[in-house]
Amino acid sequence: MERIxxxxxxxxxxAEIWRYLYSFADSMALKSAVELRIADIIHSNGGAATLSQIASCINDSLTSPNITTLARIMRLLVRRKIFTIHPPSDGGDPLYDLTHSSRWLLYDSEQTLVPMVLMENHPWQMAPWHYFSQCVKEGGVAFKKAHGCETWDLASGNPDFNKLFNDGLACTSKFITSAILSGYKQGFNSIGSLVDVGGGTGGLISExxxxxxHIKGVNFDLPHVVSTAPAYNGVSHIGGDMFHAIPxxxxxxxxxP
Incomplete structure (x- = not known):
């Protein structure tokens, strides 16, 4: 009995090792769904769409979408409860529906996690994870081992990474800001001026x-970050280093973040 x-x-x-070994497939499938705008396609189709309808809306001027690969991605995401699938009433092809999870993958939604999904799953952000064992042996920062510089240094010299990183952080600010404003009612009444330290592109302070x-708002972050920040009424963007001085x-x- 003990042997059994x-x-x-x-x-x-x-089985647990296999599960963790292939868990990366979940995030890669999620990223592909975002890049293909699958949630938006289903949403624009009235909230439900067949596999062929989804495929027909994936824009690619060079080739036709591979529906077999798409089916495999959708099968995994249905199993992970990102989408649902059900047979239609007329007996046609199965329909894919959105869930509360996939509604966070809509590009044009006020509350969307699309930029964060794209940022966290980009090769630039994934590469440092491969250096964890070196960090244990040698110490140091995984990001620097992967790219030869710190996060902020890469962002200051790489406009594409700077935008990817700033957009990812900005999207989470939108719903966090709602929680702050609703939970800290009247808390800002006595403040004449307020600076958001490390405020990114200014989403939080602007709201x-x-x-x-009545508040004079200041969005304070590194120069390469605030240089891409949009203009907001009542908000000044100031570039600097919080470890040296704060306005x-x-x-x-x-x-x-």
Missing amino acids: ELDEAMLQGQ IVKVYP NTDAIIMKK
Whole structure:
């Protein structure tokens, strides 16, 4: 009996290793769904679409979409509950529907995680994960080992990475800002000026100033970050290094990425 239990435990342990070994497939399938705008296609089709309808809406001027590969991606994402599938009432092809999860993958939604999905799964961001064992042996920062420089240095010299990184952080600010404004009611009434330290492109401070227009808002971040920030009423963008100096103000706010 003990031998049987040991064998079952060993098989279960092997299954767990296989599960973790291939868990990267989930994030890659998620990224592909975002790049192909599958959630938007289903949404624009009235909330449900067949596989062929989804394929027909994937724009590629050079080749036709490979529906077999698309089916495999959708099968995995259905199993992970990103999408659902059900037979239509007329007996035709199965229909794919959005879920509460895939609604976060809509590009034009006010609350979307699309930029974060693209940022976190980009090769630039994935490469440092391959250096964890070296960090254990030698110390140091995984990102620097992968790219030869710190995150901010790469962003300052690479406009594409700078945009990818800033867009990823900005998208999370939108719904975090709602929580701050609803949970900290009247908390900003007595503040005349407020600086968001490490404020990225200014999404958080701009929403606070919009609700509390008496506040003089300052968005403070590294020069290469604020250089791409849009203009907001009541908000000044100032570039600098928070480890050296912070603009004078009544109060500061810092949001963890």
